[in-house]
Amino acid sequence: MLRVDGLTRGFSGLLVLHELSFELAPGEGAAVVGPNGSGKTTLLRCVAGTDVPDAGRITLNGFPVAETSPDTRAAMACVLDDVDFFPDLSVGEHLALCALAHEQPDAAATVESVLAELGIAEQRDQLPATLSSGQRRRLALASCFVRPRTLLVLDEPEQRLDVEGKAWLAAKLNAEKAAGVSVLMASHDPELIEAVADVHIEVGL
Numbered sequence: 001m002l003r004v005d006g007l008t009r010g011f012s013g014l015l016v017l018h019e020l021s022f023e024l025a026p027g028e029g030a031a032v033v034g035p036n037g038s039g040k041t042t043l044l045r046c047v048a049g050t051d052v053p054d055a056g057r058i059t060l061n062g063f064p065v066a067e068t069s070p071d072t073r074a075a076m077a078c079v080l081d082d083v084d085f086f087p088d089l090s091v092g093e094h095l096a097l098c099a100l101a102h103e104q105p106d107a108a109a110t111v112e113s114v115l116a117e118l119g120i121a122e123q124r125d126q127l128p129a130t131l132s133s134g135q136r137r138r139l140a141l142a143s144c145f146v147r148p149r150t151l152l153v154l155d156e157p158e159q160r161l162d163v164e165g166k167a168w169l170a171a172k173l174n175a176e177k178a179a180g181v182s183v184l185m186a187s188h189d190p191e192l193i194e195a196v197a198d199v200h201i202e203v204g205l
């Protein structure tokens with residue numbers, strides 16, 4: 001269960017989020033919606049613990065979120081807009097590292113199935129710099145699915161995906177919800193929002 005209570009965040013005099021509160025139950029999907037610059041990424045970064053609110057409280061499964069907290073990192077799988085890769089680790093090595101670091105049971109088999117599911121099995125030995133932008137996006141998403149998780153935090157996950165990729169994403173996020181994973185995503189894609197979101201969190205009003 002994700003609880004956001006009275007979240008307030010501003011930057012040098014610009015108030016971006018003001019006393020925002022909501023809850024996200026296991027298996028529930030929420031879309032953060034609002035125009036460019038309205039605070040969607042700021043909200044996701046606060047939830048992920050990579051930004052710190054000026055006021056308010058955010059807890060996941062009863063624990064305050066913080067980037068440095070093992071509880072937060074164990075439960076939350078994120079794709080924010082600042083995804084970076086090790087330049088000298090291949091696609092397959094990235095996913096294996098992620099699975100092992102988060103103690104995914106049956107890590108090798110999980111990596112194989114996620115590589116196939118994301119359509120990047122043929123790129124397994126390539127380095128990130130040699131991937132297309134859509135393949136890099138697929139690798140970022142794949143890193144969420146090779147590890148245990150109770151909450152997905154996704155910033156415009158549809159970015160760079162082709163039509164088939166977007167259809168896969170909607171089905172995958174619904175399967176995640178059915179398995180009890182909560183989904184918090186910012187998106188500008190009406191079809192993805194319609195397919196996945198049980199609730200809308202409007203920011204920038």
Ligand SMILES: Nc1ncnc2c1ncn2[C@@H]1O[C@H](COP(=O)(O)OP(=O)(O)OP(=O)(O)O)[C@@H](O)[C@H]1O
Pocket residue numbers: 011012014016034035036037038039040041042043
């Ligand atoms: N570190 C920062 N320093 C100063 N201003 C910031 C910082 N981070 C965000 N902002 C400002 O806060 C506002 C909200 O930004 P944010 O990235 O959350 O918007 P968004 O809703 O995700 O936008 P988009 O739809 O364009 O991705 C913007 O005006 C942005 O310039």
